[in-house]
Amino acid sequence: MVMGIMAFTAYKQEKEPWAWSFGFAAILFNPLFPIHLSRNIWYFLDIIAGLFVIVSIFFAGINKKRRHENA
Numbered sequence: 001m002v003m004g005i006m007a008f009t010a011y012k013q014e015k016e017p018w019a020w021s022f023g024f025a026a027i028l029f030n031p032l033f034p035i036h037l038s039r040n041i042w043y044f045l046d047i048i049a050g051l052f053v054i055v056s057i058f059f060a061g062i063n064k065k066r067r068h069e070n071a
Contacts, residue, residue, distance in 0.1 A: 003029060010062050018060045025049055 007022035028035060029049065037045070056062070 006062060013062060015062060
């Protein structure tokens with residue numbers, strides 16, 4: 001769910017590579033239509049996704065617009 005929201009936010013802020021990356025992660029980790037992979041592959045994907053989230057916090061520059069921006 002969070003990855004989907006981040007994909008939408010990145011898209012709205014015209015950060016297309018980040019939007020595609022978050023969108024892919026949202027599909028991969030969605031709870032409604034699970035993707036069945038081996039435990040070893042999920043272990044690797046979980047580590048990659050965790051690193052991706054940490055990197056995105058510092059480098060994506062995706063944030064909410066402030067309500068009182070022009071005030």
